[in-house]
Amino acid sequence: MDFSWDDLRLFLDVARLGGLSAATGKSGLSAATLGRRINALEKQVGEPLFHRSQTGYRLTQSGEDLLARAEDVEAAMLSLRRWKEGAIGTRVVRLSAGSWTSAFVAGHIGEIWTVEDRFGLELVTANQRVDIGRRNADLGIRNQRPTEQWLAGRLIGKVAYGLYSGVNLVNGVKAGYFVGVAGEGGHTHSARWLEARHADRIAVRGHDAMSVRELVVNGAGMSVFPCFVGDSDPRLVRVAPVIRELETDQWLVSHHEERHDPAVRLVGDRIVSLMAQWSALFRGEQPHH
Structure with a gap:
């Protein structure tokens, strides 16, 4: 048959x-x-x-x-x-992560990929979960343990969040206003937290993580960022203690079969090493001020 x-x-x-x-x-x-x-x-x-x-x-x-x-x-x-x-071309390892984590990986690309590697790397940036089960990505950095039985998860760290303003206390910051997130980016747990507590004082919103940061830097108001973002940007200052209820785990996720692929395993090990090296920054223990 x-x-x-x-x-x-x-x-x-x-x-x-x-x-x-x-x-x-x-x-x-x-x-x-x-x-x-x-x-x-x-x-x-x-x-x-x-x-x-x-x-x-x-x-x-x-x-x-x-x-x-x-x-x-x-x-x-x-x-x-x-x-x-x-046979057609080089192997490409696809890594999915949210906007900020993708930007962090891009900022340390030399520790994740080098020209000596016999494979390419593609960053799949998305706020929504990318389906690793259907091979839309080979690896994913997520804030939750995977529940799908065909996915393997490895706990690689913690991510803390804090409230930040621009260094110059002008305009909306001075008035105590906040910058919110609209559109697809508004579904993240930090955006929902801000909306639930300070919706009446959100005067300006951005549709993506980077524009929200630029709005805060330039005085539109305060907003919530992962500490590894806010504490590494000299234009931002943390204005309150770490928000404990927003702290998340960080998981490296892969398909059970895919994780044995040499290129996927190599990139995964490098990500684990990178996150361990910067774990204090991710936990909010290294404010630059």
Whole structure:
């Protein structure tokens, strides 16, 4: 019997996410179409692959057996893709992170990538989580432990946050106003914290992290920044103690199979080393004032 890799990939999505509706976003197919594809695969195997219930899909013993084999096929397909990429051009390691962390990595690029490396590096900057499971990135720096069972996480540090103003107490800063974040950037936990406590005193907003910093530097008001950003910018001054409730963990996340790739492993180890070297700055223990 010949199995389709597309069908096996859909089976992996449903098995890992525990149901059709959860797998729709990952597969891009409707629940009805997914259901038909899974039913067809079960007919091909000759046995049920899932116990179906209102709470989701749970693997049968046959499903568990197929899962192990489908993961072997997935690893082989990944190896084939790497071989094809290597034949066409250099391997590119994609690292996803938020705006500030991406900027920090860019500022220390020589410790993450050098011209001697036989691979390229791409920074995928996004406030929303990038789907490593679908290989939209090879590595991710996140503020939470990954919950997906196919992702591996490594705790690499802590990130503290503080309230900052520009060095020159002018305009909105002098009046006690704040600079908020609008648009997609407003979904971060620090932006929500500021909005919840000081919405009535937010007079100016920026749509991205960098513009908010420039607004604060130039006196539009105060705002919240990670300490590794605020404490390393001589144009900013921390005006209150570290905000303990905003402190987050920092995790390096990768796909279980992808993390064994030599290039991915090398970049990951370098990121761990870089963050350890600057851990005091990230924890807010090195104010420059």
